[in-house]
Amino acid sequence: MRLKELLSLLPFSEQFSKLYDIEINAIKMDSREIKKGDLFVCINGFSVDGHDYVEEAVQNGASVIVAEREINVSAPVLKVPDTVRFLAMAAAKYYQHPTNYVPLIGVTGTNGKTSVTYLLETIFNHNHQKTGVIGTIQMKIGSNTYPVENTTPDALFLQKTIRQMVDQGVEQVIMEVSSHALDLGRVYGCDYNIAIFTNLTQDHLDYHESMDDYLRAKSLLFAQLGNSYHTNNKKFAIINVDDSVSWRISRSTAQAIITYGIKGEAIITAKDIQLTPMGTRFLLCTPYGNADIKSNLIGNFNVYNMLAASAAAIISGISLPIIKEALQSIQGVHGRFEPIVNGQSFSVIVDYAHTPDSLENVLATIQDFAKKKVFVVVGCGGDRDRSKRPLMAQIAVKYADQAIFTSDNPRTENPQTILNDMTAGIEGSTTNFQVISDRREAIHYAIKQAQKDDIILIAGKGHETYQQIGHIKHHFDDREVALEALQAKEN
Ligand SMILES: CC(=O)N[C@H]1[C@@H](OP(=O)(O)OP(=O)(O)OC[C@H]2O[C@@H](n3ccc(=O)[nH]c3=O)[C@H](O)[C@@H]2O)O[C@H](CO)[C@@H](O)[C@@H]1O[C@H](C)C(=O)N[C@@H](C)C(=O)N[C@H](CCC(=O)O)C(=O)O
Ligand SMILES: Nc1ncnc2c1ncn2[C@@H]1O[C@H](COP(=O)(O)OP(=O)(O)OP(=O)(O)O)[C@@H](O)[C@H]1O
Ligand SMILES: N[C@H](CCC[C@H](N)C(=O)O)C(=O)O
Numbered sequence: 001m002r003l004k005e006l007l008s009l010l011p012f013s014e015q016f017s018k019l020y021d022i023e024i025n026a027i028k029m030d031s032r033e034i035k036k037g038d039l040f041v042c043i044n045g046f047s048v049d050g051h052d053y054v055e056e057a058v059q060n061g062a063s064v065i066v067a068e069r070e071i072n073v074s075a076p077v078l079k080v081p082d083t084v085r086f087l088a089m090a091a092a093k094y095y096q097h098p099t100n101y102v103p104l105i106g107v108t109g110t111n112g113k114t115s116v117t118y119l120l121e122t123i124f125n126h127n128h129q130k131t132g133v134i135g136t137i138q139m140k141i142g143s144n145t146y147p148v149e150n151t152t153p154d155a156l157f158l159q160k161t162i163r164q165m166v167d168q169g170v171e172q173v174i175m176e177v178s179s180h181a182l183d184l185g186r187v188y189g190c191d192y193n194i195a196i197f198t199n200l201t202q203d204h205l206d207y208h209e210s211m212d213d214y215l216r217a218k219s220l221l222f223a224q225l226g227n228s229y230h231t232n233n234k235k236f237a238i239i240n241v242d243d244s245v246s247w248r249i250s251r252s253t254a255q256a257i258i259t260y261g262i263k264g265e266a267i268i269t270a271k272d273i274q275l276t277p278m279g280t281r282f283l284l285c286t287p288y289g290n291a292d293i294k295s296n297l298i299g300n301f302n303v304y305n306m307l308a309a310s311a312a313a314i315i316s317g318i319s320l321p322i323i324k325e326a327l328q329s330i331q332g333v334h335g336r337f338e339p340i341v342n343g344q345s346f347s348v349i350v351d352y353a354h355t356p357d358s359l360e361n362v363l364a365t366i367q368d369f370a371k372k373k374v375f376v377v378v379g380c381g382g383d384r385d386r387s388k389r390p391l392m393a394q395i396a397v398k399y400a401d402q403a404i405f406t407s408d409n410p411r412t413e414n415p416q417t418i419l420n421d422m423t424a425g426i427e428g429s430t431t432n433f434q435v436i437s438d439r440r441e442a443i444h445y446a447i448k449q450a451q452k453d454d455i456i457l458i459a460g461k462g463h464e465t466y467q468q469i470g471h472i473k474h475h476f477d478d479r480e481v482a483l484e485a486l487q488a489k490e491n
């Protein structure tokens with residue numbers, strides 16, 4: 001690509017006219033990956049500043065540097081006010097605006113993003129449409145899966161991935177959009193057709209300075225809805241009316257709004273909800289008629305997830321019978337309320353609840369069905385929102401008969417400090433908890449204690465297959481460890 005094409009993204013780009021004819025092989029944001037003829041965009045990150053790696057980029061053959069400040073190197077330097085924005089726009093341009101050639105659904109909110117994307121993937125597949133999915137667990141093109149580092153990848157990886165999806169005949173892309181991604185401009189270059197808001201509750205206050213700032217980030221997805229380059233497709237915001245901030249999300253967009261909910265007045269609603277330990281039944285009510293849904297998914301929060309997915313499917317032209325068939329076919333979402341079964345007389349459930357709200361939802365659901373004791377094994381991530389730690393501990397001791405506090409990706413923090421933050425939230429007279437820092441030991445302990453009809457919730461890691469200590473990810477899978485403990489108990 002000629003540099004002139006990328007420069008057309010910048011206002012007053014004539015000032016760079018001398019550079020128009022430079023040929024760009026690829027756009028890179030990492031000096032270590034630069035090859036001859038690449039353009040290097042300097043990003044000021046959380047650990048280091050990409051501007052400090054310009055020399056290395058030039059040595060590796062960078063033909064142009066894009067930076068936020070004057071830099072004295074042998075390669076030409078394009079000074080722009082915001083390299084993050086430039087990167088997102090340049091990536092979209094370089095990969096020929098892939099999101100203009102495939103419908104794109106973005107799902108944001110504190111909890112339920114992965115669940116809703118999974119429900120949507122199943123619905124579109126039942127409608128015989130090839131899907132591409134980008135999210136926390138993995139990236140998927142059709143049935144091929146690829147590992148991911150982030151829930152929402154950086155702009156370069158994102159645009160490249162969607163381009164691959166378009167080239168491989170994907171007919172619908174569904175992606176989770178994290179608040180970090182919105183705040184860091186990873187999705188500036190995306191043209192969404194549908195944006196879904198699940199809910200907003202406390203998380204990530206290590207990154208966002210307040211809940212208001214967290215909401216601002218979430219609302220950016222709705223603010224950018226409709227920034228189409230070529231298409232004239234209608235755009236829709238799908239919003240959970242039962243969430244207290246939904247009106248602020250609605251006000252962020254000028255596009256059409258489709259509401260869903262159970263308590264408040266909404267376009268897509270659920271009536272006659274029956275929640276059981278085996279699954280959920282409800283009447284899905286839509287402007288196109290109603291459908292009686294019998295789902296294997298457990299808990300009231302999953303009714304919300306099914307409403308959100310149904311709303312997006314309806315808007316995408318999928319019929320109610322297909323939606324019903326798809327929702328009823330779903331056995332569960334990986335690592336979300338996933339039962340671990342080895343013929344034992346009590347239940348073991350692995351779940352990804354790692355926020356106060358999701359932990360409360362899952363424990364309240366379990367408590368509703370519990371015949372005997374409820375155990376919860378839970379920890380809080382290191383280098384993440386400290387203020388959620390005491391809240392999660394309070395919720396654990398409130399809903400469970402016995403809480404076992406343990407480690408969940410301590411990262412660079414001392415595990416004991418995290419556990420102290422958790423127990424600091426608990427009143428002195430409370431005794432239904434203990435601390436077992438080693439997660440394997442904690443899971444074994446809970447399973448050893450359990451008796452007939454008890455329920456053990458192992459929360460926080462869900463599908464994760466590692467425990468991150470320092471900067472190293474050690475293999476660890478709650479589901480494997482639970483099974484190992486069940487087998488040990490048997491013998
Ligand atoms: C806080 C955060 O978001 N960090 C992301 C960020 O890393 P960073 O800012 O630390 O990058 P850095 O190491 O400082 O590097 C800055 C720049 O210098 C460049 N560099 C660096 C070294 C070098 O030798 N040469 C060089 O050019 C880097 O390529 C980069 O362009 O950019 C990286 C590349 O895009 C991301 O992978 C990384 O996500 C980390 C892994 C992370 O944990 N992020 C979390 C907080 C996150 O984003 N989470 C959300 C989900 C949250 C939710 O569940 O709701 C997500 O979407 O995943
Ligand atoms: N709609 C919902 N409301 C509240 N809690 C939910 C909802 N859906 C799922 N949960 C709970 O939150 C946990 C995480 O769900 P899910 O992975 O779908 O959310 P997410 O938004 O993708 O999370 P992350 O930000 O970590 O990617 C589940 O394991 C469940 O306990
Ligand atoms: N996407 C979330 C995942 C948290 C999962 C939990 N196991 C932890 O490590 O804190 C985050 O990065 O905050």
Ligand SMILES: [Mg+2]
Nearest residue numbers: 113114136176
């Ligand atoms: Mg997710």
